[in-house]
Structure formats: structure tokens, C-alpha cells
Amino acid sequence: MTKYTYTKTQDTRSGFGDGLLELGRTNPNVVALCADLVGSLKMQDFINEFPERFFQVGIAEANMMGLAAGMTIGGKIPFTGTFANFSTGRVYDQIRQSIAYSEKNVKICASHAGLTLGEDGATHQILEDIGMMKMLPHMTVINPCDYNQTKAATIAIAAHEGPVYLRFGRPKVPIFTPADQKFEIGKALKLIEGTDVTIFATGHLVWEAIVAEAELAKEGISVEVINIHTIKPLDVEAILESVRKTGCAVSAEEHQMNGGLGDSVAQTLALHHPAPLEMVAVNDSFGESGTPEELMTKYGIDAAHIIKAAKKVMKRK
Amino acid sequence: MDKPSIEELERIASQVRRDIVRMVHAVNSGHPGGSLGCTDFLTALYFNIMEIKKPFDMNGKDEDLFFLSNGHISPVWYSVLARSGYFEVSELATFRKLNSRVQGHPATEEGLPGIRVASGSLGQGLSVACGAAQAKKLNGDKHKVFVLMGDGELDEGQVWEAAMYAAHHKIDNIIATVDLNGQQIDGPTAKVMDLKDVKAKWQAFGWDVIESDGNDMKSVINAMKLAKSLSGKGKPVINLMKTEMGAGVDFMMGSHKWHGVAPNDEQLANALSQLEETLGDY
Numbered sequence: 233m234t235k236y237t238y239t240k241t242q243d244t245r246s247g248f249g250d251g252l253l254e255l256g257r258t259n260p261n262v263v264a265l266c267a268d269l270v271g272s273l274k275m276q277d278f279i280n281e282f283p284e285r286f287f288q289v290g291i292a293e294a295n296m297m298g299l300a301a302g303m304t305i306g307g308k309i310p311f312t313g314t315f316a317n318f319s320t321g322r323v324y325d326q327i328r329q330s331i332a333y334s335e336k337n338v339k340i341c342a343s344h345a346g347l348t349l350g351e352d353g354a355t356h357q358i359l360e361d362i363g364m365m366k367m368l369p370h371m372t373v374i375n376p377c378d379y380n381q382t383k384a385a386t387i388a389i390a391a392h393e394g395p396v397y398l399r400f401g402r403p404k405v406p407i408f409t410p411a412d413q414k415f416e417i418g419k420a421l422k423l424i425e426g427t428d429v430t431i432f433a434t435g436h437l438v439w440e441a442i443v444a445e446a447e448l449a450k451e452g453i454s455v456e457v458i459n460i461h462t463i464k465p466l467d468v469e470a471i472l473e474s475v476r477k478t479g480c481a482v483s484a485e486e487h488q489m490n491g492g493l494g495d496s497v498a499q500t501l502a503l504h505h506p507a508p509l510e511m512v513a514v515n516d517s518f519g520e521s522g523t524p525e526e527l528m529t530k531y532g533i534d535a536a537h538i539i540k541a542a543k544k545v546m547k548r549k
Numbered sequence: 550m551d552k553p554s555i556e557e558l559e560r561i562a563s564q565v566r567r568d569i570v571r572m573v574h575a576v577n578s579g580h581p582g583g584s585l586g587c588t589d590f591l592t593a594l595y596f597n598i599m600e601i602k603k604p605f606d607m608n609g610k611d612e613d614l615f616f617l618s619n620g621h622i623s624p625v626w627y628s629v630l631a632r633s634g635y636f637e638v639s640e641l642a643t644f645r646k647l648n649s650r651v652q653g654h655p656a657t658e659e660g661l662p663g664i665r666v667a668s669g670s671l672g673q674g675l676s677v678a679c680g681a682a683q684a685k686k687l688n689g690d691k692h693k694v695f696v697l698m699g700d701g702e703l704d705e706g707q708v709w710e711a712a713m714y715a716a717h718h719k720i721d722n723i724i725a726t727v728d729l730n731g732q733q734i735d736g737p738t739a740k741v742m743d744l745k746d747v748k749a750k751w752q753a754f755g756w757d758v759i760e761s762d763g764n765d766m767k768s769v770i771n772a773m774k775l776a777k778s779l780s781g782k783g784k785p786v787i788n789l790m791k792t793e794m795g796a797g798v799d800f801m802m803g804s805h806k807w808h809g810v811a812p813n814d815e816q817l818a819n820a821l822s823q824l825e826e827t828l829g830d831y
């Protein structure tokens with residue numbers, strides 16, 4: 233199996249920006265909208281090259297969701313850009329009625345998700361977005377793990393007909409997936425093979441899972457690491473196949489325990505193959521100001537907490 | 550095909566009004582008041598003003614589009630869609646029933662021809678219409694986008710987000726209409742949430758504003774012709790259309806009480822006695 237290392241860090245939102253630029257060049261129907269956060273969403277390169285296909289909406293996210301729905305009528309593929317908080321909770325009803333229920337081909341692209349937004353604090357650190365979005369019928373929910381995967385996912389969702397929620401983040405994080413890896417929606421990626429315990433991780437927590445695996449391996453524990461970049465539709469087969477082998481699992485995500493990836497894994501196991509599961513996630517609380525690293529430690533969503541959870545869940549087998 | 554005359558449009562509208570009261574009576578639910586008030590407008594749009602193509606195509610390229618933002622007046626839209634040939638009028642009998650395409654509020658999931666986005670949760674239609682209008686511009690499509698909102702709906706902040714956006718982006722291929730019936734669920738708009746000077750508001754947001762009487766077919770047609778002549782000049786156009794809630798049925802007029810209440814058997818008979826059956830009931 234591949235040993236995962238990195239030489240470079242980059243923010244996942246730059247993967248979105250670069251993916252969007254590439255889409256601009258390859259797909260004339262792709263249009264972009266932004267609610268006064270062009271710099272944060274890394275959309276400036278797209279704007280420079282395709283000014284006529286970019287729509288500045290101002291600080292009016294509800295309107296942006298409706299506009300995007302409308303633009304699909306006429307064959308456009310709109311990508312909306314704002315923070316995850318304003319991409320979901322603020323506009324839930326607009327997404328529900330005008331996009332999800334109406335089955336519109338809108339790509340809701342959401343940056344600064346989770347605690348790693350950092351110093352801005354809990355007003356902006358949304359930890360409920362995956363839950364809100366995965367509950368909507370017709371909605372696809374994707375949370376890629378690094379720059380390369382975010383870029384690949386951005387390109388892939390343009391070819392998928394239907395509403396998509398694409399979640400990414402603010403901080404620079406290791407680039408460890410191959411730049412040429414094709415992104416397949418709904419297909420989990422087995423990163424490391426193991427036999428004692430499976431870690432199902434998504435987003436920024438995938439790297440933490442890799443770090444945890446290396447530590448656990450030193451103690452002779454064989455860990456399987458699976459990157460669940462698509463939370464909906466969930467790769468049920470990949471989850472079951474792994475847990476049938478390892479007999480227990482840990483889920484890891486930068487999200488509330490309620491409604492996140494862990495919930496989806498728990499549902500899958502409960503319905504098809506009951507097995508012990510520990511969830512590394514934020515436990516029913518809001519975040520606060522701090523550095524991303526400090527926050528991940530304090531709220532229990534780093535490699536150290538994954539290691540603890542893995543040992544605990546193995547004892548429950 | 551020749552466009553129907555004012556008299557012919559009025560005869561169609563009479564049948565649409567019959568459809569509305571029969572539909573809501575049959576399921577003892579739905580919104581007859583606003584539907585009756587907007588009957589003349591929707592009849593004029595679909596039978597005279599808009600250039601539309603059949604069979605229905607979701608993308609609506611090279612044709613005019615209509616969005617109903619105040620989705621609760623679905624009965625009038627369904628009747629007009631059926632009477633103008635989007636689907637069989639017999640399907641109106643399934644309104645609000647299980648396994649129907651004719652949902653309580655307009656929806657796309659069941660595939661009812663003529664509907665391009667769900668509506669019912671208020672305040673979203675103007676945004677959608679603006680997006681569709683901009684897609685038309687990108688596609689080099691010269692056709693117009695029409696959208697209808699209620700006046701109570703103007704309470705929703707999203708309407709004003711879209712209003713600001715449309716003027717800023719010079720969306721001059723959109724023709725919006727507000728149904729100014731002065732009523733909303735809890736009472737007169739002046740009491741529930743006073744709109745004050747609606748005309749000044751839209752003008753201040755940068756729209757060309759026209760005014761019309763929505764229950765006078767001639768005024769409706771003239772207003773839409775004027776709106777079309779004003780479009781394409783760098784500004785969005787809005788038609789502030791005075792209507793009477795319940796128009797055409799005397800005991801339903803002038804009160805918010807018939808916003809969301811269906812007539813009983815006796816009231817239905819009374820209503821139908823006031824509305825000539827011109828095209829044959831479904």
C-alpha cells in the first residue's frame with residue numbers, strides 16, 4: 233500500500249478555485265456566483281478569464297440560491313460560492329424548495345467549514361452543514377480532504393446532473409492525494425489496508441486518520457483507513473466490506489456528531505452489520521476563537537483522539 | 550394563430566374561474582381568493598402575451614417563461630396551463646389528491662408540464678426569474694421572463710435582495726408583476742405589515758414601474774404591452790397590478806377571508822351561477 237507523505241500544504245478552497253477555472257475553460261455552461269467573498273473562495277482567476285460568466289450577488293445569499301436555480305433553466309451549471317455557514321443554514325429553505333425539491337443542477341460550494349476556520353469563532357464555524365444537506369432528498373454531499381481532491385471533486389460535480397453540496401475549508405493542509413486521481417462521486421477510497429479497526433474519515437480528518445494509523449502501527453495495531461469523501465450517496469458496500477473484516481470502526485469528521493458522517497456510518501452498520509463504532513466529532517457544542525490546531529485538540533477531532541477512539545472501539549469487539 | 554380578442558379572453562377567464570372554485574371545493578382546501586383575483590392576468594399572459602412552445606421543455610429556450618412566486622394561487626395557474634394545452638383539463642380533478650401531478654403548491658417532481666420550479670414558500674420566485682433571465686441573456690435568447698408575486702409576499706426580505714440585484718445587473722428582460730389585492734392571511738396588508746408607498750419603493754430600487762387594473766382585461770393587456778415596450782432598455786420592469794381578491798364571485802370579493810378557504814356545496818352553486826361555462830367544465 234502507498235505510504236502517505238507530503239511536501240506541500242495548500243488550502244482546499246484553492247483546489248476549488250483552480251478546479252473552477254479549469255471548468256471555465258472546458259465547459260461553457262459553467263457559471264459562477266459569489267456573495268461578496270471572491271477572495272476567500274479563490275474565484276478571482278475564473279472572474280478574470282470569464283467575466284461574463286460570473287455574477288456578483290452582494291451579501292444576499294438567499295437571492296444567490298434562487299438565482300442559481302433560475303440559471304439552470306436555460307442549461308447553465310451554476311457554482312455558488314460563500315462560506316459554509318451562509319451556504320446552508322442561512323439559506324436552507326431556498327435550497328430546499330428552489331434547488332433540492334425542484335431538482336436543479338446547482339453546485340453549492342462552501343468554504344471555511346468547521347472549526348478550522350479558526351479565529352473568527354463560532355458564528356462562522358458551522359458544524360451542522362453536512363447534516364442539513366444530507367437530509368435533503370436529491371442532494372449529493374461531498375467533503376474532500378486536500379487540495380488535489382477538492383480540485384478533482386469540483387471538476388467532477390459539473391458532470392453530475394443534480395444538486396451538489398461541496399464542502400471545503402480555510403487552512404493550509406497537507407497535499408497527500410495524487411494530482412491525477414479522478415474523482416468518483418460516491419466511491420469511497422481505501423487509503424491504507426488493515427485488519428484490526430477501520431477509520432472512516434472525511435475532509436480534514438482524513439490526514440489526521442493517516443497520522444493516527446502510523447502511530448497505531450508502531451503499537452502493532454493494523455488500521456484500515458478509508459476516505460469517505462462523499463457522505464451522500466454513501467458507499468455502503470465499502471463500509472460493510474471493511475467492517476466485516478475488521479469488526480469495528482471509528483468515524484472522524486470536522487462536524488457535529490449529530491447528523492454527520494458518523495451518523496451515516498452508524499445507520500449503515502445498524503441496518504446491515506451491527507458492530508462497535510466510536511465517533512470522533514464535535515459533541516453537541518459550538519466552537520470558539522482559536523487557531524485551527526488548538527480548536528481541533530480542544531474539541532477532540534485530531535489524530536490523538538482518533539488513536540484513543542480506535543483503542544477503545546477495539547476493546548468493544 | 551390569431552391572438553384571442555378581449556371578449557374571447559374574458560370568456561376563457563370565466564371558465565378558468567369555474568375551474569378554480571370547482572377544484573378547491575372538490576378537496577375542501579386550496580386558495581380561491583388570490584386565484585380568482587389573478588385569473589384575468591394569467592389568462593392574458595398565456596393566451597395573448599407570452600410566446601410559448603409545446604411540448605413543454607424545462608430549459609425553455611427561445612420562448613417566454615413564467616414563474617409563479619406566490620405558489621398558493623396554484624389553482625388559477627393549473628387551470629390556465631390545462632386550458633392552454635399543457636396537459637388534459639381532466640387532470641384538474643386530481644388537484645391536491647394522492648398520487649397527482651397537480652400538487653397543492655406548484656412542483657416539478659411529478660413532472661407536471663408548464664412548471665419549472667417549486668413555489669409556495671414565499672419570496673423566492675423573483676430570484677429564480679432573475680437567474681432564468683440572465684441565462685437567457687447568456688444564451689442570446691431575446692425572449693422575456695415573467696414573474697408574479699403577491700403583495701403580502703413583499704414582506705419577505707429575499708424579494709428586495711432580488712430587486713436590488715436585478716437593477717444592479719440591468720436585467721431588462723424580466724417583467725415582474727405584483728398582485729396588489731391588499732390582503733394577506735391575517736388581514737389587510739395595511740394592518741398586518743404596511744407596504745406604504747410600494748411604487749416609490751420599486752422606483753427607489755431602480756425599476757421601471759407601471760400600474761394596471763388586474764381585473765380589467767383591457768388594462769391587463771395594455772399593461773403587458775407597455776411593459777414589453779419598456780424592456781430591453783437597461784432596467785427591470787414591474788407592473789403593480791391592483792386586483793380584487795375573489796374577483797368574479799361576489800361573496801368572495803373584498804375580504805381576506807377567502808384567501809385559503811374552500812366554498813361549501815351551497816356556496817359553490819352560488820359561485821358557479823355567476824360564472825358562465827364557456828369551454829366546458831373538466
